[in-house]
Amino acid sequence: MWSAVSENWRVPLPAPVQEPFEVYVNGVAQRRGADYELRGRELVFSKPLAKEGRLGPLRWLSIFLGIAGTYRKNDSVDVQYTVNGQPRLATGLETQPAPHSGHGHQANVG
Secondary structure: OOOOOOOOEEEEOOOOOOOOOEEEEOOEEEOEOOOEEEEOOEEEEOOOOOOOOOOOHHHHHHHHOOOOOOOOOOOOEEEEEEEOOEEEEEOOOOOEEOOOOOOOOOOOOO
């Protein structure tokens, strides 16, 4: 069974994605319950996911001139799903660190 880890990462699902679907990180199939959990409309991963930030003008210039490359970690989360019998693929989904929940969650009642 999947257990909560102190640093989870979440990936909001695009609106058209409905179950059943398949999840891939960097092209590698992920298993629900082992690699991620579905919580509402978000995938929650127990391992850190990295997304390369925006490159500044100096970095772009150095890449253009061949002085430097971009070798930062950049995990890609993709979801394969079906709409009206047609296969679809959502690629490069946004990754976000999950908010820390040290005090637990309180439900709104009423």
